[in-house]
Amino acid sequence: MPLHDLLSRARVAILDGHAIEAGASEGAPALLRVLDAAAWLLADGEDSAPISLALRDRERRASTAIGDGVAVPHARVADIDECRAAFLRVEHPVDFEAADGKPVDLVLALLVPEHDVNAQLQRLAEIAERFADPEYRAALRKARDAGHLRQLLGGSGPDFLPCAA
Template identity: 35%
Template sequence: MQISNILKPEAVRVFGAASSKKRLFQEIADVAQLAYGLPAQPTVEALLDRESLGPTGVGHGVALPHARLDGLDKVVGVFLKLDTPLEFGAVDRQPIDVAFALFAPEDAGVEHLKALALVSRTLREQSFCTKLRANPDPATLYTILTEDQSVQAA
């Protein structure tokens, strides 16, 4: 699995600032609605429900919110880069400025976990995140995110 299998160019955005976690989730849901046709309100609710189980802020300025939704036939993603970091309740107590949300079908088993592991592994690389943070253009961000993983490792 590669990020290009779960992410469309129109699902990559740069967002100025979010006033709260809920506002960030609303923005993610709006992008998911435009890119994948997901209904915004149930998407926000699913993200909030998952977040209530424990924070999806994984540290180093990165959040990986995720949820299962009806009406999907495969795992899809939304990537947001925030111009202004947001207090998110991350495990390291640092604000986040990179969010990669994943949405999986209700009955997705291992595919959902594989996608989450792939995104987590990719965004754990500090040099990779530095490249993302240095680029304000969504098209460039999409290219960086979907580069062949073997090229990134070189």
């Protein structure tokens, strides 16, 4: 399944320090602020607290950083019927305790319906393969704005299609 099938136009963002500060709990570490911002994007205007909690819980168990400045925070959630993704480029890299020690500036957050374990594993493998390409990562880091990021992530229309679970 192409990456753009998981994203909507509103779920691609560039976060500067101010955006991270505004979207998270006061006094929370930068990592939690990024997860909260991802949850807010993934919530599609609904309450983001359960998504934030699920992402934070997963991150507490083990880092979702896959190396080279990329993290894929992910969770299975009971209250959704289709998988969702949000992409954030973080202007000030954040420590996700990656095995390679590199801070993260490219974050692809993924939600999968709770009952669909196979979809989660498949999507994670596809995402890891895509982000293993150093030229792709470099292009994402050089993108001038969120619209350019959407193009690089594969979106071509006015909005992207959700993936069916």
